[in-house]
Amino acid sequence: MFELFADSTPNARKISIMLEEINESYDLTLINLNKGEQFNEEFKKISPFSKIPVLRHNKKTIFESGAILIYLADLSGEFYGSNQSLTTQWLMAQMGYIGPMLGQHHQFHHYNPGKSDFGEDRYFKISETIYKNLDDHLSINEYLANEYSIADIATFPWIARHPIHDIGLNKYINLLRWYNQISLRPAVLKGYDLFEDGSIPPPA
Numbered sequence: 001m002f003e004l005f006a007d008s009t010p011n012a013r014k015i016s017i018m019l020e021e022i023n024e025s026y027d028l029t030l031i032n033l034n035k036g037e038q039f040n041e042e043f044k045k046i047s048p049f050s051k052i053p054v055l056r057h058n059k060k061t062i063f064e065s066g067a068i069l070i071y072l073a074d075l076s077g078e079f080y081g082s083n084q085s086l087t088t089q090w091l092m093a094q095m096g097y098i099g100p101m102l103g104q105h106h107q108f109h110h111y112n113p114g115k116s117d118f119g120e121d122r123y124f125k126i127s128e129t130i131y132k133n134l135d136d137h138l139s140i141n142e143y144l145a146n147e148y149s150i151a152d153i154a155t156f157p158w159i160a161r162h163p164i165h166d167i168g169l170n171k172y173i174n175l176l177r178w179y180n181q182i183s184l185r186p187a188v189l190k191g192y193d194l195f196e197d198g199s200i201p202p203p204a
């Protein structure tokens with residue numbers, strides 16, 4: 001049995017999507033970030049940096065969304081792709097670059113506009129470049145690694161925040177094709193809306 005500690009965020013959605021993809025049922029425990037519940041002492045025991053998501057499976061707990069995805073791919077034998085090294089490279093690119101950079105773009109451009117021209121400009125440009133680099137790669141590849149994998153599952157919920165990026169997903173036709181294709185998967189539709197408070201944003 002699985003228990004997912006989460007809120008409605010891109011990193012948490014990676015795990016609910018993966019659990020749906022591998023057909024595992026799970027209990028959801030809301031860690032309400034707006035109320036600061038991630039800082040509760042009890043939660044810190046299973047999440048050393050006070051971050052969601054965390055997955056409990058049997059008596060084990062696992063933190064860090066990339067590590068959780070690898071754990072679930074190993075356990076199920078699914079979605080690690082035919083070339084695990086390639087899948088890991090794209091997964092790590094999401095964990096170390098795409099997610100953190102888009103996350104900073106959210107902070108400067110969407111949540112705190114006007115506080116730092118430098119921050120707004122820097123992370124807008126980096127995010128635009130990420131869209132362009134992904135678009136180039138997807139112009140000759142159907143998915144990030146050879147086939148649909150945990151690398152796509154990790155990246156999709158971040159691109160799904162495109163309405164607040166103001167970059168224009170529609171301009172990147174290969175990224176848009178990938179986005180639309182993944183949006184249609186029943187597991188993605190269900191896993192994305194984990195707390196039934198927000199479905200996948202349509203392309204714009």
Ligand SMILES: N[C@@H](CCC(=O)N[C@@H](CS)C(=O)NCC(=O)O)C(=O)O
Pocket residue numbers: 009010011012033038050051052053063064065066095
């Ligand atoms: N590298 C971590 C990042 C986790 C993360 O930043 N989670 C955010 C939500 S998406 C969070 O818990 N934020 C609460 C906070 O920073 O106080 C992972 O991928 O699991």
